[in-house]
Amino acid sequence: MDINIALKKYFGFDSFRKGQEEVISRIVSGVSAAAIFPTGAGKSLCYQLPAMLLPHLTLVVSPLLSLMKDQLDFLLSNNIPAARLDSTLTGEQYNKIITRAVRSELKILMVSVERFKNERFRNKLREIDVSLLVIDEAHCISEWGHNFRPEYLRLPDYQKEFGIKNTLLLTATATEQVTFDMCRRFNIDSENVITTGFYRDNLFLNITPVRDAEKKEKLLSDIGNAPDDPTIVYVTLQKTAEETASYLAANQINAAAYHGGMKNEERTDIQNRFMNGSIACVVATIAFGMGIDKNNIRRVIHFDLPKSIENYSQEIGRAGRDGKPAACVVYGNKRNLSILENFIYGDTPDREAIFQLLKEIKENGKLWETKLIGLSRDLNIRILPLKTLLVYLSIEKIIEPKYTYFEEYTFKYLINPKEIIEQFKDERKQFVQTILENCHSKKVWTTVDIGTICSVYQTERQRVLNALDYFYEKQWIDLHAGQAVEVYQVLNHSFDPELLTDNIYRLFREKEKTEIQRIHNMIRFFESDSCISKELASYFGEKLEIEKCDHCSFCSQGRMRLVSEDELKGLSELDNLHKLSEIKSLLGPLGTSGNLAKFLCGLNTPLITRLRAKKLPGFGFLEKYPFKEVQNWIESQADCSVSSQCPEAYTHERSESQ
Ligand code: ADP
Ligand code: MG
Numbered sequence: 001m002d003i004n005i006a007l008k009k010y011f012g013f014d015s016f017r018k019g020q021e022e023v024i025s026r027i028v029s030g031v032s033a034a035a036i037f038p039t040g041a042g043k044s045l046c047y048q049l050p051a052m053l054l055p056h057l058t059l060v061v062s063p064l065l066s067l068m069k070d071q072l073d074f075l076l077s078n079n080i081p082a083a084r085l086d087s088t089l090t091g092e093q094y095n096k097i098i099t100r101a102v103r104s105e106l107k108i109l110m111v112s113v114e115r116f117k118n119e120r121f122r123n124k125l126r127e128i129d130v131s132l133l134v135i136d137e138a139h140c141i142s143e144w145g146h147n148f149r150p151e152y153l154r155l156p157d158y159q160k161e162f163g164i165k166n167t168l169l170l171t172a173t174a175t176e177q178v179t180f181d182m183c184r185r186f187n188i189d190s191e192n193v194i195t196t197g198f199y200r201d202n203l204f205l206n207i208t209p210v211r212d213a214e215k216k217e218k219l220l221s222d223i224g225n226a227p228d229d230p231t232i233v234y235v236t237l238q239k240t241a242e243e244t245a246s247y248l249a250a251n252q253i254n255a256a257a258y259h260g261g262m263k264n265e266e267r268t269d270i271q272n273r274f275m276n277g278s279i280a281c282v283v284a285t286i287a288f289g290m291g292i293d294k295n296n297i298r299r300v301i302h303f304d305l306p307k308s309i310e311n312y313s314q315e316i317g318r319a320g321r322d323g324k325p326a327a328c329v330v331y332g333n334k335r336n337l338s339i340l341e342n343f344i345y346g347d348t349p350d351r352e353a354i355f356q357l358l359k360e361i362k363e364n365g366k367l368w369e370t371k372l373i374g375l376s377r378d379l380n381i382r383i384l385p386l387k388t389l390l391v392y393l394s395i396e397k398i399i400e401p402k403y404t405y406f407e408e409y410t411f412k413y414l415i416n417p418k419e420i421i422e423q424f425k426d427e428r429k430q431f432v433q434t435i436l437e438n439c440h441s442k443k444v445w446t447t448v449d450i451g452t453i454c455s456v457y458q459t460e461r462q463r464v465l466n467a468l469d470y471f472y473e474k475q476w477i478d479l480h481a482g483q484a485v486e487v488y489q490v491l492n493h494s495f496d497p498e499l500l501t502d503n504i505y506r507l508f509r510e511k512e513k514t515e516i517q518r519i520h521n522m523i524r525f526f527e528s529d530s531c532i533s534k535e536l537a538s539y540f541g542e543k544l545e546i547e548k549c550d551h552c553s554f555c556s557q558g559r560m561r562l563v564s565e566d567e568l569k570g571l572s573e574l575d576n577l578h579k580l581s582e583i584k585s586l587l588g589p590l591g592t593s594g595n596l597a598k599f600l601c602g603l604n605t606p607l608i609t610r611l612r613a614k615k616l617p618g619f620g621f622l623e624k625y626p627f628k629e630v631q632n633w634i635e636s637q638a639d640c641s642v643s644s645q646c647p648e649a650y651t652h653e654r655s656e657s658q
Pocket of ligand 2: 043044
């Protein structure tokens, strides 16, 4: 079928948008491609339409599965058989979806990258023919990208393992370096990379210097000009979102806060009310915006500096989708610079922790099993950097990921266990009986002891799993997998742990440097000596033909300088001394200078969560100070003393996602 006819037939659209036809024609003729279009430009159609024309399943991987609901709803409303495997599904729903995929009844299946490690899913995926692997937010695969997701590095292997011929990469924010990197991994030729450009002539990009103390008033007056215009205000910290929204609300602005620390229902409610216009202004951390498809947002205000040019571009990209003018204002002030930088330092593991891990691996046998959450806690490394560390070790050929299994399966009986046994005869009956006899029932949940079953019955783990799956398909039980155990093969036991620790630590320090550089590039960009729109386009590899855009602050007012506030008090001048050694002893064996500095800078780590240290005096006390300075200062303190009085009163609640 011709793709133009298919467009009308399946989606009711009259014409393609820019870039879509180029991408779709490649994909339907069996050529892998990458689509780099700005947010809202219509990337999803680039897989949705081919999915209808390709013989087998289209498998879509997204880091934001929960936010793909809109896409799923869109597909279902067009009667396209599509489904999403997410963690909220009941066993019955999960099975139904898998069965439809195996029977080739589904055209599109959306999964998270973690799903590939699930042994039950992997077993099923081998039975499913997949025509196309789609990777949404594909920049996550590149370490040069602003949102590197270590698990994404496994995707090229999965593609081979499951025999998927073609790939489609989708992203809105990729520099030339990132594009090159992601395409190289999937063997996509540069002629199959379709970029539509980022330039938006209806966005007024305004960088305006504002002192820290004057930001709130400035915000109120900016919004007060047109209080009903849909507006997003971006801030760095959750507490700033709360405070600022309250301040606006107290001044008769119809505003609400939105951040990762709020309950899901509350967030959904705010988002819905913003979408339907009953809230005019949302003051949010970066947790807000993904999947927001509201076309009449008139203002995006960066109350605090964004995290990177990529983030900036994505965040302002939500404004003015209707093509009408919209204002994108950055309050140029360097006050939150240390906070942004400290987030990065907080993700660099301690050298000691890396060493400890390497020793554990070295002393381990051929198969190394680990639970990420426990490991993260033991080493005091946040989950994301821990995953990065494991990826580094597999790149160094020390370990190789094999699979994930669930140590524990639990289920709820939906019928009486006796009835289940009665369904079988002879040997199978015995087997089923053995399984159920070796399950331990509590009030509601029953735990399966797979290890014991295997040894008692002298059988394979797989057979037990198949049986459980069968019970579940028959709706005799509702099955849940417990904590995941990651299994790695140790490829090399003869490494020198000291030497390798140095190497790996260096990689983290380089990564840290790149990330810090990213922030400084952004500052340079805001302060740039030429048209902001042109600079932004060129950052993403697009050359604008125009001399100046006439809708940015450079074109209207010239170069901007961000405000540098007065110097903070020198660390040695802080009074009200409080024993650093107390915090140190609280942190126990993990009380290194790095971990102490993380505590004082208010950076969340697994250790701090475990000790509930956020509530202790001194946590975040030096939040506005550069991490390195704090760490050096700690190391120089012979008497180990710090001030106990917080300079400002605030609550801390930083989550992984903000
Ligand atoms: P992106 O993923 O690039 O941010 P989406 O794929 O979510 O953007 O598309 C944004 C909106 O544009 C969706 O509502 C989609 O249905 C619509 N859209 C996409 N392509 C077309 C088209 N050719 N004609 C009309 N509407 C389209
Ligand atoms: Mg999208």
